[in-house]
Structure formats: structure tokens, C-alpha cells
Amino acid sequence: MSTFEPKIVAFCCYYCAYSAADLAGSLRIQYPANIRMIEIPCSGKIEHTLLLTAFEEGADGVYVAGCMEGDCHYLKGNIRARKRVERVKKILDEIGIGGERLEMVNLSSSMGPRFAEVAREITERIRLLGPSPLNRAAAVSGKEEDSGR
Amino acid sequence: MIVAEPKSLAEIAGYIKDAKKVLVMGCGGCVTVCLSGGQKEVDILAVSLRMLRAKEGKPIETVCETLERQCDKEYVEKMSTLLEGVDCVVSLACGVGVQYLAERYPEVLVVPAQNTKFIGGTTEHGIWEERCGLCGECILASTGGICPIIRCSKSILNGPCGGSSDGKCEVNPDTPCAWTLIYEQLKRQGRLANLQEVFPVKDWSKSRDGGPRKYVREDVLL
Amino acid sequence: MSEREATPELTTESKLERLFSQGHFVVTSEIGPQKGASAQNIITHTRESRQYCDGFNLTDNQSAVVRLSSIAAGIHVLQHGGTPIIQMTCRDRNRIAMQSDLLGAYSLGVRDVLCLSGDHQSFGNHPTAKNVYDIDSIQLIALVKKMRDEKKLVNGEEIKHEPRFYIGAVENPCGDPVELRVMRLEKKVQAGAQFIQTQTIFDIKKFEHWMRLVRDAGIDRRVNIMAGVLPVKSLRALKFMKENVAGMSVPDELIDRMSQAQDPQEEGKTITVELIERLKKIDGVKGIHIMPVGWEAVLPEIVTRAGFLPRPE
Numbered sequence: 001m002s003t004f005e006p007k008i009v010a011f012c013c014y015y016c017a018y019s020a021a022d023l024a025g026s027l028r029i030q031y032p033a034n035i036r037m038i039e040i041p042c043s044g045k046i047e048h049t050l051l052l053t054a055f056e057e058g059a060d061g062v063y064v065a066g067c068m069e070g071d072c073h074y075l076k077g078n079i080r081a082r083k084r085v086e087r088v089k090k091i092l093d094e095i096g097i098g099g100e101r102l103e104m105v106n107l108s109s110s111m112g113p114r115f116a117e118v119a120r121e122i123t124e125r126i127r128l129l130g131p132s133p134l135n136r137a138a139a140v141s142g143k144e145e146d147s148g149r
Numbered sequence: 150m151i152v153a154e155p156k157s158l159a160e161i162a163g164y165i166k167d168a169k170k171v172l173v174m175g176c177g178g179c180v181t182v183c184l185s186g187g188q189k190e191v192d193i194l195a196v197s198l199r200m201l202r203a204k205e206g207k208p209i210e211t212v213c214e215t216l217e218r219q220c221d222k223e224y225v226e227k228m229s230t231l232l233e234g235v236d237c238v239v240s241l242a243c244g245v246g247v248q249y250l251a252e253r254y255p256e257v258l259v260v261p262a263q264n265t266k267f268i269g270g271t272t273e274h275g276i277w278e279e280r281c282g283l284c285g286e287c288i289l290a291s292t293g294g295i296c297p298i299i300r301c302s303k304s305i306l307n308g309p310c311g312g313s314s315d316g317k318c319e320v321n322p323d324t325p326c327a328w329t330l331i332y333e334q335l336k337r338q339g340r341l342a343n344l345q346e347v348f349p350v351k352d353w354s355k356s357r358d359g360g361p362r363k364y365v366r367e368d369v370l371l
Numbered sequence: 372m373s374e375r376e377a378t379p380e381l382t383t384e385s386k387l388e389r390l391f392s393q394g395h396f397v398v399t400s401e402i403g404p405q406k407g408a409s410a411q412n413i414i415t416h417t418r419e420s421r422q423y424c425d426g427f428n429l430t431d432n433q434s435a436v437v438r439l440s441s442i443a444a445g446i447h448v449l450q451h452g453g454t455p456i457i458q459m460t461c462r463d464r465n466r467i468a469m470q471s472d473l474l475g476a477y478s479l480g481v482r483d484v485l486c487l488s489g490d491h492q493s494f495g496n497h498p499t500a501k502n503v504y505d506i507d508s509i510q511l512i513a514l515v516k517k518m519r520d521e522k523k524l525v526n527g528e529e530i531k532h533e534p535r536f537y538i539g540a541v542e543n544p545c546g547d548p549v550e551l552r553v554m555r556l557e558k559k560v561q562a563g564a565q566f567i568q569t570q571t572i573f574d575i576k577k578f579e580h581w582m583r584l585v586r587d588a589g590i591d592r593r594v595n596i597m598a599g600v601l602p603v604k605s606l607r608a609l610k611f612m613k614e615n616v617a618g619m620s621v622p623d624e625l626i627d628r629m630s631q632a633q634d635p636q637e638e639g640k641t642i643t644v645e646l647i648e649r650l651k652k653i654d655g656v657k658g659i660h661i662m663p664v665g666w667e668a669v670l671p672e673i674v675t676r677a678g679f680l681p682r683p684e
Contacts, residue, residue: 047189048189048193049189049192049196052193052196052197052200053196055200056199056200056203091158091193091197094157094158094159094197094201095158095200095204096201097200097204133203133204134200302491302502303461303488303491303502303504304502304504304507305504305507305508306507306510307507307508307509307510307555307558308507308555309546309551309555310488310508311542311543311546311570311617312488312490312618313546313617313618314547314617314618315547319491319494319617320491320493320494328551329548329551332548332551332554341554344554345557345558347558347561347562348510349510350466350505350510350514350525351505351506
């Protein structure tokens with residue numbers, strides 16, 4: 001495995017994270033193509049099963065990006081998201097995939113450069129961890145698969 | 150409601166290690182209310198088991214469903230169509246539901262996914278506490294609505310004991326001393342006279358100490 | 372000491388009851404049975420100290436730690452010339468076992484029993500054991516009285532040879548709320564308690580406050596109250612009491628004294644004797660209960676320095 005390219009799913013909230021991503025785009029700041037972004041109305045929309053299914057479908061890493069704490073458009077959505085992420089991290093440890101493959105980050109919509117920085121950091125961290133034990137594509141090689149719903 | 154707490158994934162996986170197809174069955178009653186055994190939890194458990202087994206190279210197929218309640222035969226009957234090819238049923242119900250499924254479907258292995266803990270209520274979203282000791286002879290009318298059988302760690306009827314301090318139980322500093330609560334409530338209501346008589350010994354035969362219990366409504370039996 | 376009225380008729384053959392009724396200031400002590408099948412420490416201590424106190428409490432699996440049983444220990448005390456006060460907690464036995472044990476203890480010569488709730492088993496070395504608590508300490512007091520005075524078991528059945536125990540109970544004068552403590556003491560006396568041994572006292576002011584409420588309620592005239600003291604031999608021991616024992620009050624002044632002491636053991640003994648001096652002067656206190664936990668050998672010196680010798684026959 002000379003260059004393992006991790007598949008990373010990022011659930012990004014419309015109000016902050018997705019806007020930050022947009023800003024990064026318009027500022028022409030590069031971030032890795034490993035990131036598959038999924039826009040959601042609020043980070044609090046994520047459910048445990050959604051995160052687990054992303055891994056079941058072969059994602060090597062997943063992160064949930066929401067607003068800064070205290071600034072959530074829906075008041076506490078990002079707090080709920082963090083709690084759910086913590087629980088799923090524990091489940092991932094119990095399964096043996098490793099909770100370190102899942103993370104919660106907080107951004108504001110103006111943080112274009114920070115969005116890109118986070119994307120790069122996570123990609124590198126997951127690259128070092130190697131493919132997820134459930135990444136069938138990495139085992140077989142070649143075939144791209146969409147993950148998430 | 151009955152409050153149950155999920156067993157560890159490892160323990161459940163251990164029960165079903167030889168199964169190839171499992172039915173993960175939730176209950177829409179108490180365990181849904183205490184957020185441990187409803188449809189959401191069924192889905193989480195099912196995907197976790199699939200992932201754990203995929204990682205081991207021994208994939209498992211899961212069927213997910215939730216019954217209205219697992220403690221009524223009419224509802225338990227409805228799952229008979231889901232058992233095709235199923236080796237094992239993982240029930241997220243309380244101990245009652247697990248036993249109902251096991252009794253109705255003796256040909257499959259039925260295993261519990263939860264440890265049934267107590268009967269109680271929600272004190273705040275996400276926290277449930279034990280409130281009733283199921284003693285079979287309720288004395289709440291005399292104790293200001295606070296149960297000494299279950300809220301006192303020693304089930305004292307003439308309390309408090311010498312270990313009560315600052316209104317807390319000696320067993321756990323987070324547990325209020327039931328007798329301090331009772332005293333304060335009766336004082337508030339001007340009913341401290343209730344506490345002057347020596348409360349006589351309890352008839353525990355009305356509780357589980359008398360053997361498994363039954364309640365019958367003759368007028369309803371056909 | 373206040374003038375006593377005509378001696379009320381004795382309810383038992385208990386030496387303690389007789390001494391109280393004769394107006395003596397009673398002194399009791401305590402022996403902790405060991406975690407093994409040997410009664411050697413009980414025998415040694417009984418023989419060494421029986422002339423220094425009027426009776427020895429034998430703890431009942433104290434702190435929910437398994438030890439040689441209180442009743443068996445009591446028999447060893449009897450066999451070596453001492454007077455045992457057996458303790459019975461509600462934690463480990465149901466009413467069937469309790470009544471049975473009491474019948475047996477009486478048949479072997481025991482005459483005094485202290486009724487307690489008992490520390491919860493989570494404190495001890497068998498926290499996974501089943502919790503009995505069939506009856507509580509007040510119901511136990513009533514049970515012992517019923518056996519003696521009505522000659523009946525708790526279920527109402529008659530007993531041919533009834534056990535006639537002198538009944539004791541405990542109370543914590545420093546617990547709160549204090550009105551509740553006094554109410555509970557009243558209930559114990561109502562149920563049949565005849566003597567009370569208090570929890571260890573370090574805080575005289577708190578104890579005096581409780582005694583005032585007890586006297587106001589007239590309880591001191593209906594029950595014999597004995598103040599409890601525990602000789603400590605180190606600062607660590609005193610701090611342990613302050614921080615780990617529920618409902619215990621230790622004034623900072625005593626902590627300071629122990630921490631500054633050149634010879635902590637000596638200071639500990641001095642403090643104990645001083646406490647006893649003050650406690651025996653409090654109106655309504657009819658005796659002292661000395662608990663030399665882990666330091667049984669100190670009893671003779673404490674009793675001597677407190678001026679309690681010779682003990683009455």
C-alpha cells in the first residue's frame with residue numbers, strides 16, 4: 001500500500017461548516033479530495049446510526065462539523081451532535097474499529113482557511129491510521145464507493 | 150416504568166457468536182421511554198453487531214423490528230413471520246419481554262440485550278431513578294409520598310439510621326436520606342404525628358419474598 | 372449526680388440494670404472480635420480488663436466485615452469472668468434468625484443486648500451479599516421487649532421460657548437535623564430501649580445541645596444515657612474519624628492538639644480523659660461507653676485516670 005488514500009466523510013452544517021467550505025473554495029484554498037462533504041441543516045441532525053453506517057459502508061474516517069459552541073443556529077444542535085459523537089466513538093472502540101477515526105469539530109462560517117486546515121489534518125491522521133478494517137475497497141483495491149446517505 | 154440498561158456489545162456478541170442470522174427486536178414500551186431498547190437502539194445495536202462480525206470475517210445478517218410491547222401475547226404473535234432462517238433473537242426488552250419471546254418461540258435462542266435494573270421514573274431527560282420497591286403493600290399515604298422501602302438503603306420503617314448525615318445516605322453521598330425527606334415533607338404538611346408511632350414489622354410475604362406473584366381480575370376472565 | 376427516686380423494680384437479671392438502678396455511674400467498654408475462628412484476643416482482653424468496666428460490648432460484624440460472631444464472643448467473655456453486651460444488627464438476619472439467636476444467647480447466660488441497624492454491606496468485605504433488613508432497629512427493640520414482657524414471639528406466639536434481656540440502643544447526638552434525632556430517641560424509648568450508648572463524641576458543645584433537647588423532652592429520666600468516647604492514638608486516626616465517619620463532628624481544636632503533640636498517644640489519652648471529665652458532669656448522662664478500637668490495651672489507664680476505680684460488684 002504505497003499511497004493509501006483515505007475515504008473521509010464530513011457531515012457539515014449549513015450555517016457554519018458548509019459556508020466555511022464554500023469560502024475556502026472561493027478563496028481558492030486547496031483541501032484534500034479525500035473529503036466527501038454532506039450538507040445537513042444542523043450538526044444536530046446526525047444520528048448514531050448515520051455515523052456507524054458511514055463506517056459500515058467503508059469510510060476510513062468521519063467528522064461532524066458544526067457551529068462554534070454557543071452559536072448554533074438551532075441553539076443546542078451542536079451540543080447534541082458532540083454528545084452523540086462521543087457515544088459513537090465508544091461504540092467504535094467496542095467494535096474494534098477505533099473511536100479515533102471519528103471526530104467533532106466546531107467552525108464559524110468565516111473560517112475558510114481553518115476549514116481547509118482541518119480537512120488536511122484529519123486526512124493525514126487517518127492516512128497514518130491506515131484503512132478501516134471495513135474498507136472493502138482498500139482490501140480489494142480500485143472500486144470507488146459512495147458512503148453516507 | 151421499568152428501566153433497563155444495555156449490556157456491553159461484547160457480551161451480546163458472545164451470546165450470538167454461532168448465529169448467522171439474528172432478529173434484533175425492540176420494545177415500544179418502557180425501554181423506549183428510557184431510551185435503551187426502542188427502534189433507535191435496535192438499529193444502533195444491529196449495525197454495531199454487523200460491523201463487529203464483518204471485522205471478524207464472520208458476517209451476520211440482521212433483521213430489525215420493534216413490537217408495540219413484548220409483554221403481551223398478541224403483540225409477540227406478530228413476529229412469527231420474521232423468524233424465517235433466524236438462529237437467534239436478541240431482545241432489547243426488559244426481563245419480562247425476553248421471557249415472553251423465549252416462551253412463545255422455544256425453537257430459537259432468545260437472548261437479552263439489556264440488564265433490567267429497577268422501576269422508576271425520569272428525574273430529568275437522560276436520568277432515571279428507582280422509586281418503587283414493589284413491596285406489595287404500599288404505605289405512601291403515611292410517609293408523605295416518599296417510599297422508605299426503596300429510597301432508604303436499609304428499607305427502614307422507623308428512620309433515619311445513625312449513618313444519615315446532612316440529609317444524605319451513608320451508602321452514597323448523592324443519595325438523599327429518604328427519612329430526612331419524609332420528615333421534612335410531613336413537617337411541611339403538619340403531619341409529624343405520623344412518625345410518633347412505632348411502625349410495625351413489615352409483611353414481606355406480599356413482596357417477592359412470598360414467591361412469584363400474580364394478579365387476577367375474575368370479572369374480566371371469560 | 373441528681374437524687375434518685377425509689378429504685379424501680381428490675382426487669383432483668385442484668386448487672387448493668389442493677390448498677391444503674393443503684394445510682395452508679397456505669398462504665399462499659401468494647402471488644403472487636405477477630406476475622407478468624409480464634410477468641411484469644413477476647414479472652415486476653417476480658418481477663419486483663421474485666422475489673423476496669425461493668426460490661427463489654429461485642430460488635431456484630433462491624434462495618435459489615437465478617438468477624439467472629441457477637442454471641443460467640445459474648446460466651447467467651449462470660450467464660451472468663453466478664454459481662455458481655457451482645458450487639459445485633461438488622462443487616463444480616465431476618466426475624467426468624469434473630470429470635471432464634473436471642474433465645475440461644477439467653478440460654479447461655481447473656482443478659483444485655485444492643486439493637487442496631489448496622490452499617491450497610493457496601494462498606495464491608497462482602498458488598499455483593501444479599502441485604503436482609505427484614506426489620507429495623509426500633510422494631511428489633513420492640514421485639515426483644517415483647518419476648519421479655521409479653522412472653523411472645525413477634526408473631527404473637529407464646530414462649531414457654533422467655534429471654535429476659537436488658538435492652539440497649541444507640542444514638543448519634545451529632546447527626547442532623549437534631550430534632551429528628553431526638554424524635555428517634557423518643558421512639559426507641561417508647562419501643563422499649565432501657566439504655567443508650569451514643570456514637571463517639573468529640574464535640575462537647577454539640578452533645579450538650581442534644582442533651583438539652585433530650586432533657587427538655589424528659590427522655591433522660593426514662594432511659595439511661597451513656598456517652599461514647601473513642602481514644603485515638605494518632606492524628607491520622609482522628610482525621611479519619613472526622614473525614615470518613617458519617618455524622619461525626621470533630622472540633623478543629625482537637626485536630627490542632629494532636630498535630631502539635633510531641634507524643635500523640637499520650638495526647639490522645641489525655642484528650643479522652645478530659646472529654647470523660649466533661650461528659651460525666653452533664654446532667655442526664657448516666658454512664659460512659661469507652662470504645663478503644665484497635666487499642667484495647669489502653670482501657671485500664673483511661674479508666675484509672677478518669678477516676679472510675681474501683682468498679683462496683
